[in-house]
Amino acid sequence: MTRHFEYLRPETIDAAIGMKVEYGPQAKFWAGGTDMMLLWQRRAVDFDYCIDLTYIPSLRYIEMEGSTLRIGAMATLDDLDLKSNLNSALTALGETARLMNTKQTRTIATVGGNLCHASPSADLTPPLIAMGTQVKLQGPEGERVIPLDDFHIGVNETALADNEIVKEFIVPHVSEKLAASYNRIARTVVDIALVSSAVCLRIDDTRTIQDAGVVLGAVGPTAIRAPDAENVLIGVSLEELGNGTVQKAGEQASLAARAISDIRASQEFRTDMTSVLTERSIRRCAEILGDY
Numbered sequence: 057m058t059r060h061f062e063y064l065r066p067e068t069i070d071a072a073i074g075m076k077v078e079y080g081p082q083a084k085f086w087a088g089g090t091d092m093m094l095l096w097q098r099r100a101v102d103f104d105y106c107i108d109l110t111y112i113p114s115l116r117y118i119e120m121e122g123s124t125l126r127i128g129a130m131a132t133l134d135d136l137d138l139k140s141n142l143n144s145a146l147t148a149l150g151e152t153a154r155l156m157n158t159k160q161t162r163t164i165a166t167v168g169g170n171l172c173h174a175s176p177s178a179d180l181t182p183p184l185i186a187m188g189t190q191v192k193l194q195g196p197e198g199e200r201v202i203p204l205d206d207f208h209i210g211v212n213e214t215a216l217a218d219n220e221i222v223k224e225f226i227v228p229h230v231s232e233k234l235a236a237s238y239n240r241i242a243r244t245v246v247d248i249a250l251v252s253s254a255v256c257l258r259i260d261d262t263r264t265i266q267d268a269g270v271v272l273g274a275v276g277p278t279a280i281r282a283p284d285a286e287n288v289l290i291g292v293s294l295e296e297l298g299n300g301t302v303q304k305a306g307e308q309a310s311l312a313a314r315a316i317s318d319i320r321a322s323q324e325f326r327t328d329m330t331s332v333l334t335e336r337s338i339r340r341c342a343e344i345l346g347d348y
């Protein structure tokens with residue numbers, strides 16, 4: 057049976073929210089549509105009103121405000137790639153974006169869409185959480201900001217309230233003393249991650265790690281932070297990292313994993329690879345910070 061929906065094209069955030077309020081649960085936001093199109097074709101999602109966010113210029117930007125990086129929800133994966141020379145946070149996010157999709161799809165797939173679809177294997181989730189990112193939401197009652205850590209509440213489930221839209225992602229304390237790295241295992245370039253790990257390290261003037269983020273992907277219903285792995289790293293100088301610290305952090309990361317076996321990979325493989333990928337990410341961060 058042919059299915060129809062009405063296509064709506066707001067030009068402001070307020071207009072988009074107004075449409076959502078007016079049409080209720082039968083209206084869905086549409087960003088790049090790369091997840092939505094598949095869901096719609098598979099009949100996993102249905103709607104009478106499609107609110108296309110593409111023509112809202114105030115949602116598409118990547119900019120620095122002091123040491124804070126702001127990424128608008130409609131910035132595309134390709135935008136991340138193109139800005140990857142700006143600073144170390146964007147280098148890591150640009151490298152992550154280049155692992156995802158194909159170049160053509162990256163020009164329409166958005167950062168907001170990747171995070172809002174809330175897949176356990178979404179590639180941008182681990183590095184953004186590891187960097188301490190916050191997410192700004194806007195609804196009819198106004199704005200609120202929550203840690204990205206709290207945004208995903210289950211498989212394909214977010215903390216977005218009815219009629220709320222994701223406005224931007226806020227990455228704090230971006231400087232030359234930050235390094236981040238994301239590593240994943242996937243069968244092909246257009247495949248989603250079987251398992252992944254992101255690490256973000258911030259060092260002080262004595263080249264000691266003052267803040268560490270270790271976040272695992274595809275080993276639980278949502279991305280998993282590994283605080284015991286982070287604690288292994290905090291307080292260690294870059295020079296001391298070689299003395300078994302990297303391996304210890306990798307082990308702690310795999311203990312935090314809650315992997316399952318499915319058609320794509322076994323629980324054992326995912327758990328073992330968690331430590332390998334975490335160690336790889338830490339070493340890459342140390343390499344980047346070693347250059348400063």
Ligand SMILES: Cc1cc2nc3c(=O)[nH]c(=O)nc-3n(C[C@H](O)[C@H](O)[C@H](O)COP(=O)(O)OP(=O)(O)OC[C@H]3O[C@@H](n4cnc5c(N)ncnc54)[C@H](O)[C@@H]3O)c2cc1C
Pocket residue numbers: 084085086087088089090091092093094109129130155156157158161164165166167168169170171172173177178179180216220221222223245246247248249
């Ligand atoms: C061939 C192919 C390869 C892929 N490869 C990868 C990969 O390697 N890694 C990976 O992580 N993903 C991959 N994906 C999935 C997808 O491309 C990404 O998740 C993409 O970033 C989704 O963004 P989008 O703009 O297309 O979102 P859409 O499909 O438009 O939207 C996704 C969801 O987010 C909601 N939404 C979007 N923006 C907002 C907003 N601002 N506020 C509130 N809700 C919003 C929508 O309502 C919808 O529920 C792939 C998809 C395809 C088709």
